[in-house]
Amino acid sequence: MRYWGWYLVLFVGLLRWASAWGEPFTFDVALSELEEIPQVETSPFVSIEPDRGNFGLYRPGDPIVLSLASERDGYVSVFDYSPQGEARILRNNEFFVAGSSEKIYGTVTGPEGTERFLMVLTPKRIPDRLLVEAMRRPTKLRSLLGEDIHVQHCAITVTKERVLAPSFLRFDRVPQEVAPGARVRLRVFLGDEVGNALVNRRIQWEVSAGKLERYQTFTNTSGFSEVWYTAPALLEDQEVTIRASFDGDMVYGSSFEEARLIVRAERMLTVLELSPKAFHLGSGEVIDFVAVLQDVRGKPLEGETLRWRANMGSFEQNETVTDTSGKAKNRFFAPQVEAQESVEIQVFFDGTARFSPSQGYASGTVSGVGIYLGEGFYFLDVSNGRVKTNLENLVYQGDVGKGFSPNPVFSLLLAAGGFVEGTFFLSQPLQEGALCLWGKAEDRGTLRVYVNGKLSFAGTVQGGRGGPLEVQIVSLAPFLELGKNTVRIEFEPVVRGARYALQRILVVF
8 A cells, every 4th residue: 555655645746736837746767768768669640859859968957848649549749768778757657649739848957968758659648557657667668558659759868057059051152133032042151160061050040031941951061051942932032031049058158140132023024005096197296195104904003204205296395204103205307308208106115123114106198298298199008017097086996927929928907897097187079089998808898988978989809919919999979068078987797706807098189
């Protein structure tokens, strides 16, 4: 009875201790048992690890965290064995659900040497008597508790404060800038005060943004340790701090080093639209252009500088700045010319650190007053890839493309629902007038021409490739009116998918 009473008193003392690593009740274990703990068969289904790793270095007074995990249901008990052979219990028959984990927080008390921890998971609670016996004889766990238990152990190295040799960490070739999502190899060298490599020392890594492939590495035989870093995906530039640290050991003191790099955000695409896209002016006339700058998401870009350029004539301002809606206006002054001249307008956004450059275009004609009187000759031409015209209020629905003529010229492709419409003016009655069309169908379809809303022509257009001398002439005289006249050309496919390739038109009187 005295024997069992002693065990009962011991176990009650252990239960009072809970999990605070203060001064729990302890009892001695034979050193021969301690020496055999590393030989105890372990299980892959349970784990116990100190926060500084197995055999990590601690000094008396240092905080310590033990991480426990189990992949099996059962009751977990954790034993702590000091270097002198004193045993104490950290967990007593605590139930774990498969896949669960827990942390035990405490403070290292010493003495110097190797302190060991033993974790046991059993399918049933361990009776008090067997728990104490298992702690005293860890090498006999399976004979005491059965073969269906799971065991894991770890250790830490406890050392007193002492004068340590200095250590130094140095980063090796960190790039100044990287792109979002880029992978970069980071490498550090750990050495002593005269540059000798420190081998097999643990390096811990931290990063302020992005992620590391690993956060703990070890130096190789040359004192180097490396890890792969992946930069974050960003819309704006960001400075990233990378820190490598060595906690020190029984010979060398701790050290750390930081490196910085810029994650340079990829520039967002921009779209610059210019209106009007097509125009006709007389010598010396003016026209106002509006440029709209947006990012690829359609968000207006405010406060950005635009540059303007024309192959002839001049702008009121060489540079303008976009407003809150992304718009910038500029007035164009047509040059004085004797004959009709083609004008190309360009507006440029040079881009910034955040936004890519873009351009806008417009094209038109300027006519000399001695040659062009504004009446008697109107045209539309897309043969050079841009819509050029002196028709007023031009609107159209179609795409510009190649491949419908034996010559390498462009055409305006009118599919189902496609049309071209513009206006011209007459100041006196005319007895004659004609519309000349250069075009060919990609397949059979019906072409209709309306003048002032009245059908002046309807006919089938055959497929094929249009030559430069193939012209179709439509009489306009019966439909013309004084003042404003509107001409509209429509195409209706007979064969599904057919298109009409219109190269140019002339309205002549």
